[in-house]
Amino acid sequence: MILANPPLALLFDVQGTATDFHSTVTSAARRISAGRCPDVDWEGFVDRWRAAYFEATARSGDGSRWRTVQSMYRDALDVLLAEDGIEVFSAAERDELAFSWQQLDPWPDTVPGLARLKSRYTLATLSNADVSAVVNISKHSGLPWDAIFAAEMAGAFKPDPAAYRMAATYLGLQPEQIMMVACHKYDLRAAGALGLGTAFVARPLEFGAGGVVDTTYEDEFEINAADFVDLAEQLGC
Amino acid sequence: MILANPPLALLFDVQGTATDFHSTVTSAARRISAGRCPDVDWEGFVDRWRAAYFEATARSGDGSRWRTVQSMYRDALDVLLAEDGIEVFSAAERDELAFSWQQLDPWPDTVPGLARLKSRYTLATLSNADVSAVVNISKHSGLPWDAIFAAEMAGAFKPDPAAYRMAATYLGLQPEQIMMVACHKYDLRAAGALGLGTAFVARPLEFGAGGVVDTTYEDEFEINAADFVDLAEQLGC
Structure with missing residues (x-):
């Protein structure tokens, strides 16, 4: 797949999307x-x-x-x-x-997928967890972010627009140059409403083997991916 | 050397200290x-x-x-x-x-020193450069930070205390659990006045071969180091 306007930076949800x-x-x-x-x-x-x-x-x-x-x-x-x-x-x-x-563990595809994506894109978190928590999670799991952004830095939790705007300001990019990556559709929809690209990653085990999770792909998102390696493939890495 | 109270996190100046x-x-x-x-x-x-x-x-x-x-x-x-x-x-x-x-290049010792330090400490920037600039510099130079903090996030440039306090808040640490690393003494003195540990790194070539730079070690700093590899040695890495 070739996107008409590929992003320069990817923002990742952490709890659930990058980690289990x-x-x-x-x-x-x-x-x-x-x-x-x-x-x-x-x-x-x-x-x-x-x-x-x-x-x-x-x-x-x-x-x-x-x-x-x-x-x-x-x-x-x-x-x-x-x-x-x-x-x-x-x-x-x-x-x-x-x-x-x-001390959250990554999904099996998280580190390999991020390593591939990092060669081409700026990778940052946009998490509702505290900055210190995202630092600790990332160090524990070896997540190779280029930057850590968190709701705490905006004084507002996702899906408040202020959280996404904070990340765009700090990246020095326009919304359309950024893609939000999440397994939660409310997060993607809030980002998309501000002009960010959206990549849905299915996490069927987010609530365990018997958990009820919405993993349906949607046309409203630029990308629908099975995991981070699939995301890297679709983004040309 | 063994510090009485070793830090948990190190904050690095970027322009001059980590890069040339x-x-x-x-x-x-x-x-x-x-x-x-x-x-x-x-x-x-x-x-x-x-x-x-x-x-x-x-x-x-x-x-x-x-x-x-x-x-x-x-x-x-x-x-x-x-x-x-x-x-x-x-x-x-x-x-x-x-x-x-x-697109600043690192000093020759920067990446090897940071790689050793990263195994034991949380490594973050505290730079007066824009967040986006620190992201770009770090990606260009392969600097393996755990987090990027910059004056822009505090709305105040170093040596304003607000910059150092912002980093401490986001790290979730007390000042005495953090050590500032810089080749500029005004930066270290401002950090030290707030209770952070201080590590001076001499950068005799900061202004080129003929430049005038203060590289004198001082007893007021917990650590005086010749470069980042020496800093890693002194911090037990």
């Missing part, structure tokens, strides 16, 4: 719980935890002081553990479990 | 002028160009709209060429010459 939070955080919960609560459905727990984070970011932006995503995850963990009557975790163990969101 | 602007920009001027003005002292010209940039950043911060460093270099170029009566450059050639500040 479901298996990483579920594994961390199993490891840290160490058999003390064998009946807990940790897969379902992580999905509820992720949903609580989404709600917290959506509630933000009311003009109050910026709240870190790490504190959102940490606070939501206490709430969810209390809801389920899980009392075995110490404060240090809760901190460790919440920090697993900063 | 003098030889890069002088070479670009010679190449683009292509023998049309053989009597021009391009080394001296580049030093005056750099001084004009310093003056422009020092004048900023009066509350007016943020001005990109690239526009400062571009505007200063026209002024300096007019001062010297050099009229051979087209607008496109002036743009190309100004863009050479975004």
Whole structure:
């Protein structure tokens, strides 16, 4: 495929698109719980935890002081553990479990795909996670970004237009010179509305083997890709 | 040497400390002028160009709209060429010459030193150059940063404390967990005043073979290093 107007830079969603939070955080919960609560459905727990984070970011932006995503995850963990009557975790163990969101493993295609794309394009993140979290995730996973941009730098979470505009300003590029890459359609639609190109990457395992995920390709996106290696192929790398 | 409190992250100055602007920009001027003005002292010209940039950043911060460093270099170029009566450059050639500040070559020790340091520390820039310029320089030179921070993100140039505080906030670290690395003592002193560690790297060729540069080691800095490989050695890498 040849795009009429190929981008100069690609912006990547991180949690879900570049990394596999479901298996990483579920594994961390199993490891840290160490058999003390064998009946807990940790897969379902992580999905509820992720949903609580989404709600917290959506509630933000009311003009109050910026709240870190790490504190959102940490606070939501206490709430969810209390809801389920899980009392075995110490404060240090809760901190460790919440920090697993900063140690996310990449999908198998992520690093090979990015390595190919980096030869031709500027690669940056545009994540709702804290800057420090994206740095930690990227160092843990060996993600070779040229730059890290995060909602924190705009004071606004995706899909707020301010987040995408911040990245375009810092890249020194026009929206049409940038392509947003994500497995979440709301993210792509917000980017597309501002004139950015859009690349959908299907992540059928985002919520685990039994999870319900929208992986349908859509004509509204410039690119629909099975993974990052397929994305590199389609972008001529 | 063993530091009492080793840092978790290192912040690097880019123009001068990690890259050799003098030889890069002088070479670009010679190449683009292509023998049309053989009597021009391009080394001296580049030093005056750099001084004009310093003056422009020092004048900023009066509350007016943020001005990109690239526009400062571009505007200063026209002024300096007019001062010297050099009229051979087209607008496109002036743009190309100004863009050479975004294609700076690294010092020979920069990439090997950073590669060693990256195994143990988080490496980020803290540059007065535009974010896009630091991205371009880093991609050109293969500088393996974990994150790019620039004055533009703080709306204030070094040595304004806001620039250093921005980087600390985004890293999620306390000042004493961060070390500033620079060949400019004013930069290190501003960082040190906020509680950051300081590493001086001597760059005797910053202004070329005949340039006057302060390369004296000082007890006030935690580390004094001959280059980035020496810095890596001293930091246990």
